[in-house]
């Protein structure tokens with residue numbers, strides 16, 4: 597049995613495996629510029645975040661109907677459950693779909709077909725986090741928040757993703773204020789490729805409760821001290837960092853140093869179809885390559901539930917935490 601864990605950094609569009617991409621392309625009459633799944637997999641050699649994002653947005657063309665989004669989410673939940681994920685807080689990128697003429701309702705209702713029954717079908721509780729594309733305008737983000745208003749009972753919070761450098765958090769101050777007024781939880785990608793100052797800005801200007809990635813905080817000791825003091829969770833994605841060349845090799849990943857510093861780290865998969873592994877694969881990789889002890893792995897699992905947005909359901913969180921404490925490593 598795998599270690600129970602929550603996944604807090606997962607882009608549902610990044611779970612599109614080549615096989616499902618071809619199946620949906622055929623179902624929807626969409627032409628893909630790849631002859632077969634192996635040719636597509638060969639394209640997964642990324643130079644940086646942007647080179648990944650280009651393919652990530654291109655492949656979304658196959659997602660057209662509610663059922664497509666439901667099938668995508670169901671496939672993810674099945675894989676995640678098999679790797680010990682008990683709770684998943686799932687990002688989606690509505691602007692990437694709205695731009696292709698696929699409406700907010702299609703995306704949210706489609707995902708909900710899978711998420712709404714995930715506890716019964718997969719034993720995984722779920723939440724949805726709507727991300728804004730930071731390389732689009734602040735006005736577009738505000739329009740997206742407006743378009744989401746009929747669906748807010750299905751959305752726990754907002755996030756910020758896509759190309760980071762040159763798009764500092766402050767650009768989205770107003771939309772984060774508006775989201776907070778609507779009672780939405782707030783997270784943002786910061787310090788993946790962008791500088792440590794983007795992490796500080798996400799905390800101070802956007803009021804985020806968790807930082808997605810946050811890796812580059814390690815360049816600023818005063819910031820590390822603050823993140824430790826304020827117990828700000830970081831949603832790290834080790835295999836993603838290697839594939840997007842944020843770190844040269846997994847062996848050089850700062851996760852052990854981050855844990856030693858007292859940071860509230862979690863381990864997640866980001867875009868598992870593209871980066872070579874789901875949540876459990878990321879745990880396995882850091883255990884194997886970074887030599888994390890069983891107690892360190894337990895700490896990561898504990899952190900994942902502590903950092904989750906299960907505030908409305910403390911009993912459930914306590915149950916998951918008890919599962920973590922009782923877990924026996926092989």
Ligand code: HPA
Nearest residue numbers: 607757758759785866867
């Ligand atoms: O890792 C990521 N970083 C930024 N934007 C993203 N959108 C999907 N995955 C990512």
Ligand SMILES: [Zn+2]
Nearest residue numbers: 607757785866
């Ligand atoms: Zn991400």
